[in-house]
Amino acid sequence: MTTPLTEYGTTAPSLPADDALWWRSAVIYQVYVRSFADSDGDGTGDLRGVRSRLGYLKELGVDALWFNPWYPSPLADGGYDVSDYRDIHPAFGTLEDAELLISEALALGIRTIIDVVPNHVSSEHAWFQAALAAGPGSPERERFWFHPGKGPNGDEMPTGWISNFQGDTWTRTTNPDGTPGEWYLHLFTPEQPDLNWNHPDVRAEHEDVLRFWFDRGVAGVRIDSAGLLIKDPALPEVPAEVRPGEHPTEDRDEVHDVYRAWRRIADSYEGTRVLVGEVWVPDAARFAAYLRPDEMHTAFNFDFMTRQWRADELRASIDLMLAAHAPVGAPSTWVLSNHDVTRPVTRYGRADDTGFAFARKRFGTPTDVELGTRRARAAALLTAALPGSLYLYQGDELGLPEVELPREVLEDPMHFRSGGVDPGRDGCRVPLPWRGTEPPFGFSPAGPGGAASVSPWLPQPAEWSALTVQAQEADPGSMLWLYRQALRIRKREASLGDGPMTWLPSAPAVLAFARGDDLVCVTNLSDGPVALPEHDRILLSSSPLVGGLLPRDSTAWLHRPA
Known part of the structure; x- marks a missing residue:
């Protein structure tokens, strides 16, 4: 409830x-x-x-x-x-x-x-603690992936799956009498047992x-x-080619x-x-x-x-x-x-x-x-x-x-x-x-x-x-000022946010695209400064222009007549 x-x-x-x-x-x-x-x-x-x-x-x-x-x-x-x-x-x-x-x-x-x-949940989650206490074959364990091990003594992991965190994906439990028990699945750390979403x-x-x-x-x-x-x-094991x-x-x-x-x-x-x-x-x-x-x-x-x-x-x-x-x-x-x-x-x-x-x-x-x-x-x-x-x-x-x-x-x-x-x-x-x-x-x-x-x-x-x-x-040239200005403009300009974009012709190492009829974004990833496309004003630039050119590793937002 x-x-x-x-x-x-x-x-x-x-x-x-x-x-x-x-x-x-x-x-x-x-x-x-x-x-x-x-x-x-x-x-x-x-x-x-x-x-x-x-x-x-x-x-x-x-x-x-x-x-x-x-x-x-x-x-x-x-x-x-x-x-x-x-x-x-x-x-x-x-x-x-x-x-x-x-x-x-x-x-x-x-x-x-x-x-x-x-x-997954924590190994300290009430469900998992109940599963450990209940033992093999219990309803509590069916909420997770408990499984017997392979090999004559069950001491081999049920699968060879590799964790996203590197390492093994199975950990063996210990029975109340101290003997080795079942294994449980954890695609991440042993402290994060995977849940059984079929339950x-x-x-x-x-x-x-x-x-x-x-x-x-x-x-x-x-x-x-x-x-x-x-x-x-x-x-099953992960196949060499997964469809x-x-x-x-x-x-x-x-x-x-x-x-x-x-x-x-x-x-x-x-x-x-x-x-x-x-x-x-x-x-x-x-x-x-x-x-x-x-x-x-x-x-x-x-x-x-x-x-x-x-x-x-x-x-x-x-x-x-x-x-x-x-x-x-x-x-x-x-x-x-x-x-x-x-x-x-x-x-x-x-x-x-x-x-x-x-x-x-x-x-x-x-x-x-x-x-x-x-x-x-x-x-x-x-x-x-x-x-x-x-x-x-x-x-x-x-x-x-x-x-x-x-x-x-x-x-x-x-x-x-x-x-x-x-x-x-x-x-x-x-x-x-x-x-x-x-x-x-x-x-x-x-x-x-x-x-x-x-x-x-x-x-x-x-x-x-x-x-x-x-x-x-206190610094108009700071990253914080740049972000604040960018987000204000983004909220103000109807062309930004969701909607269409159109790539514009540009040099090979320059990205230029239009948002709506009146806004252009230009990013210069070339080795030197580049000229800006036609515009009537600059809304924002990540770097100061040099001689009217956009420096390398810089982006400018331009307004152009609709």
């Missing part, structure tokens, strides 16, 4: 019903709560900290906030190991705090999107969780690892029934409640299938941020994604980074700037921060001009680089599962710098002596003193 609203939320905030298509052009800001703002001085970000910064987010110009999992969790994988979907992690606050945040943000015109992780309890539980949060005014859900839910119960829909754990046809049911629930609420999928499917037609009118509204476009800083690469990605979305009439999403990805300033400042791939993260990789910053500014305007919705990861609007952290502070399981070779993803999760000249840069409140009493959960570099919100608000 759905838990009743608390006394603080007896009347769920109403979403506007007159903007049913808000999601098609929305600017959505990703909040990694643990690293956004700390209200109580314990070194960990929390929901009250987010509430205290809603004015900043309103000034930035975002339409919605997407929160990474904020639920109770042992944090074995940054909160993607959920132990209770109907509460808030104590370090982040309370359910009351979440309800107030949703309501206060909506009062400022900012919607809330939460993260749902349907593929009616699993489907009913997640549908009830959707209602729980929609009842509290949430405007949508981001669906983690959306294509992994359904597994082949025969547990569409026949991978044992990925993108199986049956998964679409799940999202049709979710869409019916979302559509039963007043005001558009969106389903946003994290869908890793290379085949364009199968990707588009998730976006049919009775399934998800949008899905993340990851292809763009895997491309090198080259005009042909970026244009190919734009064409690919627009073509993939066209058959189902869904808008593309554009994103430069997130909590899993090397930040753009660092990625674009490296010789191999496709540092998105986890395997390409290495300690000590040389980075030209000045080059990366210039390109990240250009990329910000390029993506903001493309048709569809825009996702912005916290701190990218400040031009924060990836932080190479000391090994002893790293927490990401990807670091440890790589044998310590890769730094993992903590470098893009370092707490934000708000003000001041020394860490924690206003992330945590000052104590009696003026300094924070506890250090942030991940250390901030001293050189971030030049990148604080306070410092950048």
